[in-house]
Amino acid sequence: MLSLLSFMALPRVAVLLSTLLLFSPASAQSIKSLDDLFTLKAGDSKGGCDKYKTQLTAFLPDIQALVDAGIEASDPSTGAAIQNNKNAITNLFTFYNFEFDNDGNPLGKNKNPTRQEKSRLGSIHGTFNDLKLFLENGYTAIERLENTKPWLFCDSSWLEETETAYDEDGNPEQNTDTGAAAGSTYTVRNIPIKDAQGKQTDNFELYSEFQTPANADPDNWDKYAYYSPDFKLYMSTPKAARALDNGSGGRSWCNGDVTEGPSDVPEKRRYGITTEWMASATITLCPSVFGSDGANWNTLNDMKNDARSSTYGTALESRSIKAITLMHEMIHLLKGNDDTPDAATYSDGVLGLTKDQKAASRTAASKNPDTYVYFSLSYWLTKNIKMPAPANTNNAPSDIDWSAGVSKGEVRPGPVADSGPETDGDQ
Numbered sequence: 077m078l079s080l081l082s083f084m085a086l087p088r089v090a091v092l093l094s095t096l097l098l099f100s101p102a103s104a105q106s107i108k109s110l111d112d113l114f115t116l117k118a119g120d121s122k123g124g125c126d127k128y129k130t131q132l133t134a135f136l137p138d139i140q141a142l143v144d145a146g147i148e149a150s151d152p153s154t155g156a157a158i159q160n161n162k163n164a165i166t167n168l169f170t171f172y173n174f175e176f177d178n179d180g181n182p183l184g185k186n187k188n189p190t191r192q193e194k195s196r197l198g199s200i201h202g203t204f205n206d207l208k209l210f211l212e213n214g215y216t217a218i219e220r221l222e223n224t225k226p227w228l229f230c231d232s233s234w235l236e237e238t239e240t241a242y243d244e245d246g247n248p249e250q251n252t253d254t255g256a257a258a259g260s261t262y263t264v265r266n267i268p269i270k271d272a273q274g275k276q277t278d279n280f281e282l283y284s285e286f287q288t289p290a291n292a293d294p295d296n297w298d299k300y301a302y303y304s305p306d307f308k309l310y311m312s313t314p315k316a317a318r319a320l321d322n323g324s325g326g327r328s329w330c331n332g333d334v335t336e337g338p339s340d341v342p343e344k345r346r347y348g349i350t351t352e353w354m355a356s357a358t359i360t361l362c363p364s365v366f367g368s369d370g371a372n373w374n375t376l377n378d379m380k381n382d383a384r385s386s387t388y389g390t391a392l393e394s395r396s397i398k399a400i401t402l403m404h405e406m407i408h409l410l411k412g413n414d415d416t417p418d419a420a421t422y423s424d425g426v427l428g429l430t431k432d433q434k435a436a437s438r439t440a441a442s443k444n445p446d447t448y449v450y451f452s453l454s455y456w457l458t459k460n461i462k463m464p465a466p467a468n469t470n471n472a473p474s475d476i477d478w479s480a481g482v483s484k485g486e487v488r489p490g491p492v493a494d495s496g497p498e499t500d501g502d503q
């Protein structure tokens with residue numbers, strides 16, 4: 077999701093923000109609890125997660141299952157044996173544009189093995205491994221989190237647009253101007269940024285952000301202030317990225333503007349955002365993740381039991397589980413927003429990204445969170461769901477290939493030149 081915002085802390089601390097937006101292995105290692113992994117905002121308002129806690133808890137084993145699938149499918153030490161794993165070969169080709177020689181070496185330009193491609197595969201594998209490390213060992217295992225537990229919010233209303241100027245303790249600044257009404261408070265527009273002696277106040281940097289250029293029209297400032305009572309910090313947002321007032325409360329990121337997502341999806345919604353603060357990183361899941369606006373399935377198991385998961389011609393997108401938004405945001409969290417730009421979203425988007433087979437597209441895919449999500453989902457599906465043999469035969473159940481974005485009757489024996497997303501199945 078877009079990266080238009082920047083954070084400012086109170087006082088004088090400029091912080092970077094960039095944004096954007098499961099169940100089966102019996103042998104799975106134990107994972108940390110939700111509360112071990114995140115500081116969950118309590119309650120049901122201002123981003124509180126209480127009413128979603130059961131759903132969130134069920135997300136974790138499903139993310140673990142997808143991560144384990146991703147680790148297995150991207151292992152750079154597989155060597156020649158990768159040629160026997162058609163599921164890995166096909167998905168590595170369509171999602172990340174890898175091709176391999178008979179010894180399992182990734183091929184670069186001119187179809188020769190290259191160190192760059194080997195290292196790209198290793199880095200993709202490393203991202204999946206970081207997710208595993210986080211799930212199983214917690215935030216202390218991730219160096220870039222600096223021993224600071226990330227927060228998890230279940231709506232962006234923990235950070236709402238405000239005109240009020242708050243002090244460092246989170247209290248409104250009392251207006252001390254001569255002639256000011258008793259009990260009145262300053263706004264971020266009118267609070268003095270210099271004291272009576274002309275010296276800049278502690279909050280000079282922050283408030284000057286909101287006071288230029290001076291403007292009488294409240295809907296025409298360059299920047300708008302978003303305040304977090306939990307962190308006692310402001311986020312400064314350019315006018316173009318200002319959240320919509322949708323009539324259901326304050327202006328906040330999850331309310332839109334709702335312009336993201338594929339153009340053929342009528343209800344484009346915001347799902348999640350990750351921020352990197354000095355105090356603590358945060359993940360915000362929007363309410364749309366948890367309800368009927370979100371992905372189709374609550375768990376991998378529910379999805380697996382749906383008949384269309386073992387039917388040809390089913391869209392990969394329709395197999396999405398609600399946990400994938402958290403997995404997507406966890407990639408931003410663990411690798412950093414700067415190194416994980418959202419180049420494409422949704423299954424058709426990520427498959428389209430590598431269709432031109434250009435080096436720049438390969439690089440973009442290797443950093444793109446949704447590529448990780450749908451790559452691992454596609455691999456997991458083929459591995460865990462088979463097509464039953466026709467009745468009255470002794471045939472074994474057969475593989476279902478999801479690597480082109482739709483379920484098909486066979487896992488192809490190797491990469492083919494034109495294997496982008498298709499709109500319907502071939503059987």
Ligand SMILES: [Zn+2]
Nearest residue numbers: 077096097418
């Ligand atoms: Zn994102």
